Amino acid sequence: MNHPLHNRDFRWLLISRVLGNLSLGFAEVPLMWWVLEKTGQASLVATVALIGALGALVAAPLGGVWADVGHKKRQISLTLLADILIQGLLIWAVASHSLTLGGIYLLVGLSALFGNLRSPALGALLPLLLRVEQYQQGNAVMSLVVTVGMAASFAAAGAVTGWLGVSGALLVGLLLIALSILTLLPMREPKPIPTQKPVQPAGALAEGLGFVWRTPVVFWLMGMAMLLNLILAPIGPLLAPLAKLLGGSATQYGLLSTGFFVGELLGLVALNFIQVRNRFLTWMVGTWVLGGAVALLAWAPTPGLALGLLALFGVAASFMNVQAITLLQQVIPKEMMGRISGVLQGLNMGVQPLGLGASSALVGWLGLRNLFGVMGVLLMLVSLAFLQRPVRAAFSVPEPSSAPSNPAAAGGSP
Structure with a gap:
């Protein structure tokens, strides 16, 4: 079996996505730090993230x-161009000293809107480029x-924000988005094999929801993911006040954010060489690890220990996500991948405003450390849901055959 990297179009998509994701830290880190420095309120940092999550509900x-x-x-290209415009407006507002909290709410909401319009297209492309048996390697x-x-x-954005300031970090992010668009241009987009009569856009959303409802594996997988996201939504925004609580600066905030990604990186390296057979056990044990790592953040005395716990969190999350x-x-028809991915993302992200809203209120009442402890305990309780028969059955899907999912994916010119 050829590795997905032998596929020319997969490589261009990969490069474009890397550059696009490189830009994310150069928006989030300077903006979150600006809010924390200007207001001194951890609850408002969570509110900024809440505004961003609301964009997923519709988009x-x-x-x-x-x-x-x-x-x-x-x-993908049009929504990235919209991101360039938003990033440019943020740079102008910071440089002219006219940026306000309300302005951040508006522009973060618009950025989330376009990002969530783009995400289903990115998710729908990969299965069109690869064979079914390449999916795990391709995703990994x-x-x-x-x-x-x-x-x-995130690590570089923290350093650049401390060095060049908020507007300088935002400018780096803008240039990375532009490169993401340019590297997507050579990619050839294959068409899925039509297996049913095409539906009109007005009925496509209802059809996606119907598929989720009728397909047990998708229904239960999404239900569990929604529970986890409800609890975990505040983690990212709360890292800024955690870094400040531990005596750190914007650089330490960037490093804490990096801890999760370093752990995820280790898990994804392993997944390039390991074929996971027991998905049920992976998700159940992974939930225990997530809960333990988050709960222990409540007692982390130093940024170094917090970084290690976030890395452990990342390892578990990588196995579960892939x-x-x-x-x-494997179970969603290719010609329906976009609309179902959009529905799943909307449902999944739709619970995040609840978690972010609750954390924004609770952090002032419980305190930051106690809130991490409560979140960890809730995650451990969620793991009990895996013992229910419908959930166990949903994860018992047979392994795919080796037939190509799309003739265009069979060759993938080098």
Whole structure:
């Protein structure tokens, strides 16, 4: 079996995604740090993330419909161009000293809107480029390289924010987005094999929801993912006040954010050489590790120990994520991948505002460390759901055959 990296179009998609994800830290780190420095309130940092999560409620399902009825490559490029415009507006606002908290809310919300319009198209492309038996390797290598980029992004963004300031970090992010668009241009987008009568956009969203409801493995997998995301949504935004609590600066905040990605990187390297057979056990043990790592953050006395716990968190998350993506790609028809991915993302992200809103209120009442402890205990309780028969059965999907999912994926010119 050829490795997915032998596929020319997969390589271009990979490079474009790496550059796009490299830009993420150069928006999140300077903006979160600006909010914390200007207001001194950890709850407002969580509120900024809450605004971003709200964009997924509408955008992801619509992006999925767009991906199935339109041109995925064009969809990705147009939404990246919108990100360039938003990043440019942020740079102007910071440089002219006219940036306000309300302005950040608006622009972060718009950025999340376009990012979630883009995400289903990215998810729908990979299964079109590869054979079914290449899915785990393709997801692992895509996640691996993208995670390396994000880890470098958050670490570098923290240093650049301290060195060049907020506007300088935002400018670096803008240039990376532009490179992401340019490297996507040579990629050839194959078309899925039509197996049913095409649906109109108006009915595509309802069809996606119907598929989730009728397919037990998708229904239960999404249910568990929604529970986990409800609890874990505040983790990222709360790292900024955690870094400050531990005596750190913007650089330490960037490093703490990197800890998760370093752990995820280690897990994804392993997944390039390991074929996981027991998805149920992977998710159950992974949930225990997530809960333990988050709970121990409540007692972490130094940035170094917190970094190690976040890395452990990342290892568990990488195994769980790759198995979930691979399983979904095996059971979702290729011609419906965009709309169903959009529905799943919308449902999954839809619970995050609840978690972010709750954390924004609770962090002032419980305190930052106690909030981490509560989140860890809740994750351990969620693991009990894996003992239920419908959940166990949902993870028992047979391994795929070696037939190609798309004739265009069979060759993949080098």
